[in-house]
Amino acid sequence: MVCGGWIMVEFKLTEEQRLIKKTMHEFAENEIRPVALECDREAEIPWDVVKKAHGLGITTFDLPEEWGGGGNESVLTSAVVAEELAWGCAGIWTSLLGPALAGVPIAILGSDEQKERYLAPFCGEKSMMGAMALTEPEAGSDVRSLSTTAKLEGDEWVLNGTKAFITNGGIADLHVIFATIDRSLGYGGIRGYIVPTGINGEEAPGIEMGEVYDKLGIRASHTAEVVLNDCRVPEENVLGAERTGFYGAMRMLDESRIVVSAGAVGVARAAFEYALDYSKTRKQFGQPIGKFQAIRFKLADMTMKIDAARFLVWRAAWEADMEHHITKYASMAKAYAADVAAEVTTEAVQILGGHGYMKEHPVEKWMRDAKVFPIWEGTSEIQRLVISREDLGAL
Numbered sequence: 001m002v003c004g005g006w007i008m009v010e011f012k013l014t015e016e017q018r019l020i021k022k023t024m025h026e027f028a029e030n031e032i033r034p035v036a037l038e039c040d041r042e043a044e045i046p047w048d049v050v051k052k053a054h055g056l057g058i059t060t061f062d063l064p065e066e067w068g069g070g071g072n073e074s075v076l077t078s079a080v081v082a083e084e085l086a087w088g089c090a091g092i093w094t095s096l097l098g099p100a101l102a103g104v105p106i107a108i109l110g111s112d113e114q115k116e117r118y119l120a121p122f123c124g125e126k127s128m129m130g131a132m133a134l135t136e137p138e139a140g141s142d143v144r145s146l147s148t149t150a151k152l153e154g155d156e157w158v159l160n161g162t163k164a165f166i167t168n169g170g171i172a173d174l175h176v177i178f179a180t181i182d183r184s185l186g187y188g189g190i191r192g193y194i195v196p197t198g199i200n201g202e203e204a205p206g207i208e209m210g211e212v213y214d215k216l217g218i219r220a221s222h223t224a225e226v227v228l229n230d231c232r233v234p235e236e237n238v239l240g241a242e243r244t245g246f247y248g249a250m251r252m253l254d255e256s257r258i259v260v261s262a263g264a265v266g267v268a269r270a271a272f273e274y275a276l277d278y279s280k281t282r283k284q285f286g287q288p289i290g291k292f293q294a295i296r297f298k299l300a301d302m303t304m305k306i307d308a309a310r311f312l313v314w315r316a317a318w319e320a321d322m323e324h325h326i327t328k329y330a331s332m333a334k335a336y337a338a339d340v341a342a343e344v345t346t347e348a349v350q351i352l353g354g355h356g357y358m359k360e361h362p363v364e365k366w367m368r369d370a371k372v373f374p375i376w377e378g379t380s381e382i383q384r385l386v387i388s389r390e391d392l393g394a395l
């Protein structure tokens with residue numbers, strides 16, 4: 001409810017959201033947690049878990065019902081789902097985002113023909129992966145300067161360039177590649193291109209996996225370079241309108257930033273709960289370490305920060321669901337939740353002492369996993385630039 005420019009916040013989830021939260025939590029606890037440490041060690045996607053999640057509709061929850069998806073349109077509900085799944089393991093959660101990575105841009109920017117052709121199979125019986133490739137070796141934060149080119153030759157787009165750090169890069173059944181027709185046009189020159197790499201039996205020529213990265217955290221997800229060498233796709237595989245195609249993608253990125261922030265809250269919560277339990281049982285100087293004020297204050301700070309982060313995430317999600325301008329709220333949620341995930345997981349390791357540093361406990365994994373949040377989906381520095389730009393305007 002908006003009241004005279006101020007927001008009246010209701011903290012209660014709907015009955016449906018509470019049920020979804022419970023179901024996701026059970027999935028995280030029963031399916032994700034038991035394999036999380038091994039997948040981290042081996043840097044492997046747990047394909048059985050991905051298939052099971054697909055069967056339950058988790059991986060396609062945010063895709064339109066019309067094409068067989070879950071039809072969820074609420075960013076708040078997506079945030080609730082993300083927190084629970086990332087509580088299980090942020091790497092596996094990333095892998096469960098597979099179809100949505102490519103499916104959401106198609107759902108938002110695509111024509112009905114494109115949705116029928118590509119979303120329907122994503123939502124079919126077979127579990128598939130998607131990828132969304134924006135980042136390049138020389139264009140990370142500075143998206144406008146991306147140099148992958150798209151050139152219309154006859155009735156085909158020809159793509160050339162290299163994409164860096166792409167989740168599911170090279171293993172996806174479909175890649176959405178962002179490329180420019182003319183760098184001097186800035187955002188106006190950039191559009192997404194649907195590059196099939198297995199979906200419907202379609203294989204675009206000229207696309208291949210480059211380096212597969214060995215990562216610090218979220219190791220149960222796949223991240224690789226994608227190399228486009230005269231990659232050809234039909235003319236109709238372009239997403240969104242000429243000159244404005246990328247602006248539509250920006251709202252999508254704002255919304256996905258909120259969902260990613262919820263994932264950060266999930267990781268922080270996992271670490272906090274573990275440290276809290278540990279502080280009750282670990283004894284030093286004849287008493288549980290949870291009796292020491294130094295530990296109690298750490299735990300108090302951790303729970304305060306997690307709650308504050310969740311409030312920012314839910315506020316941003318609520319603004320998105322109300323279809324308000326969300327750029328500032330999404331960036332505030334992302335920057336704060338990412339910082340909280342990094343801080344809380346580091347403090348959890350501290351509370352476990354030397355035991356926390358060892359792989360015998362999951363807190364060191366959560367600390368490594370948490371480090372991705374201030375980097376991907378726009379770094380924390382970029383979020384702060386966005387927040388201040390929204391407040392200050394162009395000085």
Ligand SMILES: Cc1cc2nc3c(=O)[nH]c(=O)nc-3n(C[C@H](O)[C@H](O)[C@H](O)COP(=O)(O)OP(=O)(O)OC[C@H]3O[C@@H](n4cnc5c(N)ncnc54)[C@H](O)[C@@H]3O)c2cc1C
Nearest residue numbers: 132133134135140141165166167375376377378379381382
């Ligand atoms: C595990 C993982 C998975 C990813 N998956 C995907 C994916 O699926 N698809 C995709 O497209 N991308 C993906 N990314 C890429 C991610 O979005 C980028 O890493 C991120 O946008 C930052 O770009 P960069 O790494 O090139 O850093 P850079 O832009 O080079 O930044 C380096 C440092 O400089 C700072 N900096 C840069 N510009 C400014 C400025 N103007 N003011 C102040 N500080 C600045 C940054 O904050 C950062 O600290 C993934 C990244 C990771 C780590």
